[in-house]
Amino acid sequence: MVDWLSLAVPFAYLGVLLGSLATFSSLYRKRKATKAFSLEPWFPAHVQRDIYFNLLHLDPPKDSGSKEKKSPAVPESVLKAALLRRAIEDIKRVMQLRSQKQALAMLLQRGSVGDDLWQRFTRAEKEMEEEVRDVVAEANAYVPGWGQTIFQSANEMLNNDLYRERMEKEQAKLEEERKWWEKKKANTQEEFMKELDAEAANATPSRKQSESSAPAAPAAATPTTPTATSGAATPNSSTPAIKTPESSSGAPPSVAGSSDDDGVLVEADEQGKK
């Protein structure tokens, strides 16, 4: 009896030791594996691919047997469209990978990024290779020879989409620009009217007082502007002076939202009349 007991102690010791080592090793390995597996994928979920596979496996929800026989779950044309969408997304991703590869390799060489990132990248690359091969195989299964052109078509579609999007964005600016322009037109008109009112206010009292002194009044009210601009503005002031009324709304560049300029125009107009 005593013999058995003394023997059990070393065995128990060994058992505990080996057991703990085994658990440690298995835990460690499991954790490492999950870590490698749980490396964040390079790309977000491939929605188009998910849709395609879902459609492939979509079962008709009604369990009336007669209907099931009549039509397969999803018509082939829908699957073809889904495959094409998938190819477009693939092209986007492959292009992204291609453009990122060089920069990433350089960063890795310099030690600026960790190994994890590179591992994720290579995994994404491998996955995309497989994905492209799969798409080509599927395309050939639908129509023999489509595999050769599906990515060509997808590329054109992608470029066309990008182009349309840009055009839409440009056209969308129209509203904003138009609003800006309306505001500016209104502003210049208002300023112009104000100037005109000011001129009128200046002119009327002097006219009331004595009609002979009226011609001098506007010039005296703004003595600096005519002299400062008279030399420079004469070459073009003659034309705007004639067509001021329409051109004020049609061609505000000459007015340019500055009151002084308006003053000159009005001045020239007044002088032209007299």
Place this chain on the structure above:
Amino acid sequence: MSSIDIYNPLPLHLDPTSKAITLSHPTTSTATTALATELTALNTLHRALLETPSQIPPPPLPINPKRSAQITKLRDSANAAYRKNHFGDAARLYGYAIDMALGRPGWEPVTLARDELAALYANRAQAWMSQRLWVEGLVDARCSVESKAVGNVKAWWRGGKCLVEMGRWEEAGRFVERGLEIEGRESEGGKELVGLLGEVREGLERKKRV
């Protein structure tokens, strides 16, 4: 097998009559709205594919001549309206032609659409400008040079002119200079661009003095 066969299940539903794919439980979270837009794109593509032989996109070349002919017809009638000084009609017709060109199926070569639309946008810009609608003209001219930067002097000039008319001198200067860089001073329309640039500089000077 490998991860290639793994996919995320999605709640899709096939409408038996229209063959449109929809979500079976429409909700309004952001993930499902993205999915819904993708499904709409899929359904549009599906409808477009139904009209093609064997329901796959034909190779990019040769192009189906029907749409090109329609666009040409619309453009010709728009040109005729412009020549008769019916600028509003011309702009509207150019608009139809533009819509038609934008509606080209996606698998047709993008360069074709670009060339066509560059010309149409430039023409519509001219039609807007004849009605003194500078904003519309500017937007169309911008679209035109976006579509095709090289060999598009007219659009560069029209865009610059619209900016000049609106008194946006700095922008006009930048725009015309970019056009000159791309077109070159020696080209056919280069001289006109140089002339416009001179006008812009004059305008800038005038603005500064004031």
